[in-house]
Amino acid sequence: MAEKHIAWAITGAGHGLEECVQVLLKQPKVDVFLSRAGDEVMQKYKLSVRIDIPNIRTYREGKASSPLVARFFSGMYSVLVIAPATSNSVAKFVHGISDTLVTNLFAQAGKSRVPVIVYPTDLVSEVDSLDTHGARIKIFPRPIDLENSEKLKTFAGVHVAGSREELERCLDACL
Secondary structure, eight states: OOOOEEEEEEOSOOTTHHHHHHHHHTOSSEEEEEOHHHHHHHHHTTOGGGGOSTTEEEEEOOOTTOGGGGGGTTTOEEEEEEEEEOHHHHHHHHTTOOOSHHHHHHHHHHHTTOOEEEEESOSSSOEEEEOTTSOEEEEOOOHHHHHHHHHHTTSTTEEEOOSHHHHHHHHHHHO
């Protein structure tokens, strides 16, 4: 069996992206899975070049039924991290929709009992964030987005991290 490592999915969220990449870069072996929007946001925030290093393999979304998801059944991964996770991805997780690379990763990790850590962008009713130019902006998640993040906390095998520190603690516990 191959050496276990981390599967890390990045969705199209800009909020929390920089801090998630900082945590990702501390890990010894990571496969990064970029949704189409995740790939775009990594480029807009000029973070793509930071993950172009030897201990990180990067996979970009091609088709939703990617054979990459089968790696969970082989025991290749210790944990799936989805950080940051957009409200759209969280809604799909909660409602069992698997129509993208990231939602398929979430489903297959669950089916193979690989722990999942999700760092949603929408956990509180008001969020201070940075836009792609570094300007401070306020984000006001909708009630449905907050509700979906709460529902996700009830899923077996899924931990919802509410901060960078909690993300790091969860990751340490899974490795």
